[in-house]
Amino acid sequence: xxxxxxxxxxxxxxxxxxxxxxxxxxxxxxxxxxxxxxxxxxxxxxxxxxxxxxxxxxxxxxxxxxxxxxxxxxxxxxxxxxxxxxxxxxxxxxxxxxxxxxxxxxxxxxxxxxxxxxxxxxxxxxxxxxxxxxxxxxxxxxxxxxxxxxxxxxxxxxxxxxxxxxxxxxxxxxxxxxxxxxxxxxxxxxxxxxxxxxxxxxxxxxxxxxxxxxxxxxxxxxxxxxxxxxxxxxxxxxxxxxxxxxxxxxxxxxxxxxxxxxxxxxxxxxxxxxxxxxxxxxxxxxxxxxxxxxxxxxxxxxxxxxxxxxxxxxxxxxxxxxxxxxxxxxxxxxxxxxxxxxxxxxxxxxxxxxxxxxxxxxxxxxxxxxxxxx
Amino acid sequence: xxxxxxxxxxxxxxxxxxxxxxxxxxxxxxxxxxxxxxxxxxxxxxxxxxxxxxxxxxxxxxxxxxxxxxxxxxxxxxxxxxxxxxxxxxxxxxxxxxxxxxxxxxxxxxxxxxxxxxxxxxxxxxxxxxxxxxxxxxxxxxxxxxxxxxxxxxxxxxxxxxxxxxxxxxxxxxxxxxxxxxxxxxxxxxxxxxxxxxxxxxxxxxxxxxxxxxxxxxxxxxxxxxxxxxxxxxxxxxxxxx
Numbered sequence: 142x143x144x145x146x147x148x149x150x151x152x153x154x155x156x157x158x159x160x161x162x163x164x165x166x167x168x169x170x171x172x173x174x175x176x177x178x179x180x181x182x183x184x185x186x187x188x189x190x191x192x193x194x195x196x197x198x199x200x201x202x203x204x205x206x207x208x209x210x211x212x213x214x215x216x217x218x219x220x221x222x223x224x225x226x227x228x229x230x231x232x233x234x235x236x237x238x239x240x241x242x243x244x245x246x247x248x249x250x251x252x253x254x255x256x257x258x259x260x261x262x263x264x265x266x267x268x269x270x271x272x273x274x275x276x277x278x279x280x281x282x283x284x285x286x287x288x289x290x291x292x293x294x295x296x297x298x299x300x301x302x303x304x305x306x307x308x309x310x311x312x313x314x315x316x317x318x319x320x321x322x323x324x325x326x327x328x329x330x331x332x333x334x335x336x337x338x339x340x341x342x343x344x345x346x347x348x349x350x351x352x353x354x355x356x357x358x359x360x361x362x363x364x365x366x367x368x369x370x371x372x373x374x375x376x377x378x379x380x381x382x383x384x385x386x387x388x389x390x391x392x393x394x395x396x397x398x399x400x401x402x403x404x405x406x407x408x409x410x411x412x413x414x415x416x417x418x419x420x421x422x423x424x425x426x427x428x429x430x431x432x433x434x435x436x437x438x439x440x441x442x443x444x445x446x447x448x449x450x451x452x453x454x455x456x457x458x459x460x461x462x463x464x465x466x467x468x469x470x471x472x473x474x475x476x477x478x479x480x481x482x483x484x485x486x487x488x489x490x491x492x493x494x495x496x497x498x499x500x501x502x503x504x505x506x507x508x509x510x511x512x513x514x515x
Numbered sequence: 516x517x518x519x520x521x522x523x524x525x526x527x528x529x530x531x532x533x534x535x536x537x538x539x540x541x542x543x544x545x546x547x548x549x550x551x552x553x554x555x556x557x558x559x560x561x562x563x564x565x566x567x568x569x570x571x572x573x574x575x576x577x578x579x580x581x582x583x584x585x586x587x588x589x590x591x592x593x594x595x596x597x598x599x600x601x602x603x604x605x606x607x608x609x610x611x612x613x614x615x616x617x618x619x620x621x622x623x624x625x626x627x628x629x630x631x632x633x634x635x636x637x638x639x640x641x642x643x644x645x646x647x648x649x650x651x652x653x654x655x656x657x658x659x660x661x662x663x664x665x666x667x668x669x670x671x672x673x674x675x676x677x678x679x680x681x682x683x684x685x686x687x688x689x690x691x692x693x694x695x696x697x698x699x700x701x702x703x704x705x706x707x708x709x710x711x712x713x714x715x716x717x718x719x720x721x722x723x724x725x726x727x728x729x730x731x732x733x734x735x736x737x738x739x740x741x742x743x744x745x746x747x748x749x750x751x752x753x754x755x756x757x
Contacts, residue, residue, distance in 0.1 A: 249700040285685070364686035375691075378672060389558045389570035415691035426633065441692065456554060460698040470554075473703035480707055484714045487628075494628040495722055502724060505518045 144338055149195040152354065156191075156221060156285030166191075169221040174475040176423070177350035177360070178370045190355045197354055198253050198261035201235035204285040205278050211237050211341040217343030219335065224438050247281050254295050262353060263296035265289065265324050268305040268312060270287050270490055272320035289327065298359060299324065300349060304442060307337035307367075314448040325366065332359055335366040339442035342423055345371045367417070377413035379421040382406070400436065410454040411438030418443045503504045521701070527730055534591040535731055538574055540650035541584040542705055545661075548577040549702055581665055601642030607652050609645040618645035636739050639723060647715070650708065650739050657704045664698040666689075686740060 150158070154450075156166050170188040174181065203211075215238075215359070232249040241507055253261060256463070267285075270277035275284030293299060304310040306324050313321040325333050336349055349368055352360040360368040377383065384392070387407040392400035392409055400406075416439050420431040432439055438454070441447040451457055457468035492499065527535070551573050588716060595604040609618060621644045623629045643651065666677075667684030668691060685694045720727035724739045 146566060330546065353597075364683055365702075367624065385743065386562040387571035387574075388567035389555060389573070390564055390567065391555060393557050396621040412692075415695060417691075441690075444690040444692055446692065450696070451689075458553070458696050469700050469703065473700075476703065478705060479708060480710050484710065488714070489720070491628055491718060491722065494630065498630070499722070501684070509518055 145149065145154060149191060149197055153192040155196060161221060165221065167360075170196065173348065173351045173355070176344045177352055187351070187355045190357075193309040194354060194357070199264060199350075200250060200253060200261055200296075201238075201264040202266065202289060202410045203235070203280075204265065204267030204269050204289070204293060204305070205319070206303065207307045208237055208266070210266045210305075210346070211235075213340035213343045214302075216345070217347045218477065250292075255294060255321075255350065258295040260297050260349075262297065262298055262300065263292050264302055265306045265478075266301045266302045266308050268321040268323055269327060270312075270319035272318065277319040287312050289324065293324075293328045293331055298329055298353065299328065300353075301325065301333055301335045301337075301366075302346065303341055304337045304339045304447075306433045307335040308445045310339060311448045321387075331335060333357055333366055334362065334368060335357050337443040337445075338418060341443070342419060342425060344423055345419055346366060363417075371419045372417045372443070374417065374419070374422070376421045376433070377411075379419075380413055380433055381421065395436070403436075406436075406438040407431060408456060409438050410452060410456055412441030412444070412453075413439040414442040416444050416447075519608075520740040521725070522743055524736045524738045525599075525734050526601050526736045527734045528594075528598055528602060529734065530590065530594045531598065532588055532731055532734055534594070535754055537583065537587045541580045541710070542585065544580040545577060545584060546702055546705060548573050548580070549699075550576060553604075553699060557585060579670060581669075584658075585662055585666075588662070606642055607648045607655070607695065609648045609652075614645045614648075618649065621646045636742060639725075641736060641742075644722050652713070654705070656706055657701050657708075660701050661705075664694045664701070667691075667694050669700065 143164070153166065156169070157163075161169075167184075167188060170191065171181075171184050174184045174187055179187075191251065201211075234246065239246060239249075267278075269275070269285045269289055271286060275286040278285040280288060301307045301324050305312070307320075309317070309321050309323045312319060313323075325335065333347060336346060340343070345368075348371065349360060352368070360370060363369050363372060365372075377386070380386075382403065382405045385403070386407055390402075391407050393402045394400065395409060400409075405411070411433065413433060420439070421433065423496065425430045432452045440453045441450075444450075451468075458470070529672045552570075555570060555573075558569065592604075593608070594602055599636050600606065607616065617638070617640060621640075624631065624638075625644075626646070639646075660721050663681055663684050666681035670678040670680075673679065688694050688697070716727050716731075719725075726733075726735065732734045
């Protein structure tokens with residue numbers, strides 16, 4: 142897949158070469174503008190920059206992951222995303238999708254890193270294990286940490302795909318045996334876009350890449366480094382079942398009448414109210430559905446530590462340091478009960494211990510009562 | 516042995532009492548609605564969602580009470596700079612030597628229930644004792660936690676700049692998951708505090724007989740005459756003559 146020696150085509154040239162028409166190209170630009178939440182006047186700007194910008198070299202690394210991010214990406218809405226951005230043109234190195242393998246592949250990567258030093262975009266899928274000298278994940282004889290730091294060094298920007306690269310994901314769940322680490326903890330001096338989700342929505346991924354390509358800079362990020370356009374709202378705030386929540390109409394079990402009526406899944410542990418993602422507005426699989434629409438609560442897969450923060454199907458608040466079964470309310474009730482008992486004991490003990498003083502005072506008080514004059 | 520003579524002393528000024536009772540009401544409302552929000556009751560209704568807004572109303576009450584709680588807190592902070600010495604912020608910072616001694620005295624006499632051979636009236640605090648002020652200091656911090664985590668959870672659905680000031684809290688803690696957990700657990704600290712607080716107020720009222728309970732209504736506590744300056748008798752007369 143080494144195309145480094147070819148002249149760097151613009152995106153437009155590559156798209157036309159692939160057999161797409163100008164009309165397809167304009168449709169694609171419009172799709173992209175819509176995904177990014179831009180107004181229609183920006184479509185021209187996207188089309189123009191795709192016509193004039195030479196292809197951005199991209200290295201796509203896979204570490205501790207399940208490749209669901211790549212799978213999600215190639216299923217994104219418009220075929221050009223998979224065809225042009227990912228599949229054929231843009232990727233200089235991607236374990237999953239490139240044709241080359243072994244030494245050839247590694248050589249292609251080394252060449253890109255050298256030739257486009259400071260220009261290429263590094264996409265990372267998966268967390269990086271630091272335990273046991275990083276031996277839990279090795280590619281081409283090098284540990285994930287080693288390859289990552291090497292690739293990050295010359296990158297213009299880094300995109301952390303999915304919850305693994307952004308937050309560590311399930312392999313970082315307690316006790317995190319491999320010390321799976323999200324990439325922002327390893328590299329501090331490069332701009333990092335975090336695109337969490339397990340996986341992130343394909344259109345979101347395309348939107349992020351297209352933003353970098355079309356405008357030559359990173360999209361607007363929130364405080365956690367996530368693109369605001371896609372992670373600015375909670376799933377709950379854009380959910381079509383929200384009216385049921387505000388009305389207080391909840392499904393109590395997955396098979397009750399309320400559930401059939403499509404009531405809010407809040408009491409069944411839906412994590413929508415705490416999860417920032419675009420699922421409810423963009424949906425999945427070309428806008429077909431998303432978990433809540435399919436009758437299952439959100440598990441909060443794009444939030445940090447969603448795997449360790451209590452059960453998926455209950456709205457309990459776990460208390461750190463207590464057994465898994467106990468929740469904040471159980472602990473609170475027990476504590477209140479013990480405390481109330483303790484106070485009752487204290488009250489009795491106080492009357493016993495201070496009885497001389499008390500009896501004395503009561504006696505004096507009664508004496509005064511008898512001596513009331515008027 | 517004669518009954519002690521007590522003098523009526525204004526300890527809790529009106530803004531302090533106002534703060535206290537607004538606090539009581541808002542904390543009760545916040546805790547109740549908070550628990551409802553955390554685990555809403557099953558509503559058996561055949562009405563369409565369009566015609567119902569019950570959960571929205573519960574949340575509205577929670578947020579409304581939260582604002583009152585917050586501004587009430589600001590009022591109290593202001594008063595801790597202009598109020599009397601029992602309301603002053605210094606009374607809530609019990610780390611001077613004198614107040615630290617009082618802390619151990621209260622621990623011995625009121626918590627461990629020991630008796631003294633020669634009780635010194637000066638050991639009885641007129642305002643808060645040091646153990647109490649320390650507990651209020653802790654409660655103030657917990658209240659701050661509630662304000663920060665509460666507004667953080669609220670910020671995204673609000674259009675006002677004030678809640679939006681707390682936008683940074685959730686990212687700092689990691690996620691809304693953590694923010695919500697802290698918000699929920701802290702509620703229990705208020706509940707546990709209230710239990711002890713109410714018990715100790717009754718305890719002091721019963722054992723010291725200085726009007727501990729009624730002081731939060733009228734503001735007055737009764738202080739042994741021996742603790743007042745000699746000249747105060749003269750003042751009393753002057754007031755009577757007027």
